[in-house]
Amino acid sequence: MEKEGNGRYIFFGLLAVVAIASFITVIPFIGSVIIGAILAFIFHPLFEWVHRKVKYRALSAFLIAFVLLLLVTIPSAIFIKNLAGESQYLYLRTKQLVFSGSLIEDRCYEDTFLCRSVKNVNSLLRDEKTRTYLLQLINDGISSFTSQLSAILFSLPHLVLGLMVTLFTTYYLLVDGPQLMKRLATTIPLKVHHQDQVIKQFGDVTYALIYGALIVAVLQGAIAAFGFWLFGVKGFLWWGVVTTFFALVPFVGTALIWVPISAFLVLSGYVGGEQSIMLSGLGLFLYGVFVISAVDNIIKPYIIAERARVHPLLVMVGVLGGLYMFGPIGAIIGPFLLALLQTLFEIYERERLPHLDEIGSLFNGHTHKQHRAAEAKHKRA
Secondary structure (H helix, E strand, O other), X not given: OHHHHHHHHHHHHHHXXXXXXXXXXXHHHHHHHHHHHHHHHHOHHHHHHHHHHHOOHHHHHHHHXXXXXXXXXXXXXXXXXXXXXXXXXXXXXXXXXXXXXXXXXXXXXXXXXXXXXXXXXXXXXXXXXXXXXXXXHHHHHHHHHHHHHHHHHHOHHHHHHHHHHHHHHHHHHHHHHHHHHHHHHHHOOOOHHHHHHHHHHHHHHHHHHHHHHHHHHHHHHXXXXXXXXXXXXXXXXXXXXXXXXXXXXXXXXXXXXXXXXHHHHHHHHHHHOOHHHHHHHXXXXXXXXXXXXXXXXXXHHHHHHHHOOOOHHHHHHHHHHHHHHHOOXXXXXXXXXXXXXXXXXXXXXXXXXXXXXXXXXXXXXXXXXXXXXXXXXXXXX
């Protein structure tokens, strides 16, 4: 008997060591594995549709993975090509403005606040020290950009490996996902309906985060880039990318980009006597208010409120804490962990608290079930 007990301890000790070693082995690609699992979950309905047409699970999963590869590589190549050209244009244009000593062409002959502001800015740029300082800032910015670009190029093999791990994870989870879920179900110490609750919460949080935040941000960036192009803003693709990132900023978001650009166009048109430029600035402002902001103010709250069922504070803390602990992938990991914690607490509440009914009735005459029923009745009222 004692020998069997020692053997059990040795087995679980060995299991713990192997599990820890395995986790350390996959740490470099843990983000890629998580992204692959999320993609498999998101594209599972499409996979099932393709499977009904193709009949072979492996071929269906391969087609999904191949489409994902195209969705990553083709836009990335187009973006890098356009970004390089537009970055060069912005750099040369900025240096040209600094050398000319005139930020905005001065055709203003009225004594107004706008005219005085333009004259003050242009006179400041004509100062040799200011011009030297601005040129140094531009050169430092270019050096920093070049260093970051070099770092990205050196990390390109790791990025390619990460992409391959993501696609392989997506492929195998689509093919073997049902069998894997059945095996996990036999080892997880939860009842079947509780397992279903955890899976549903996972899906709801995935839907809220991916479709409600990230995709809405990308959509806003694309709509903003179209607006910048429509109203004649130079470097519209670059500003669209910047708008995408600022769309993730609470409260102000994309307005931090399109409001200053609109004001700049209006100011340029006013000083230069170009009515068309003023109208472009006004049009961009109205476009931002009624089109760009509408995506954030209408679509995103609807998606998150309907599906996440997670308190906004948990989402915010999860995103910020996840970014701090895990890097960019933490924006997804953090909310998932807190949402899972909330779900486990709900399961504990349903399973554990009913046993306290007798104790609760001694204090207030009501059992826990009666209290929950009263709360539900109050909410319906």
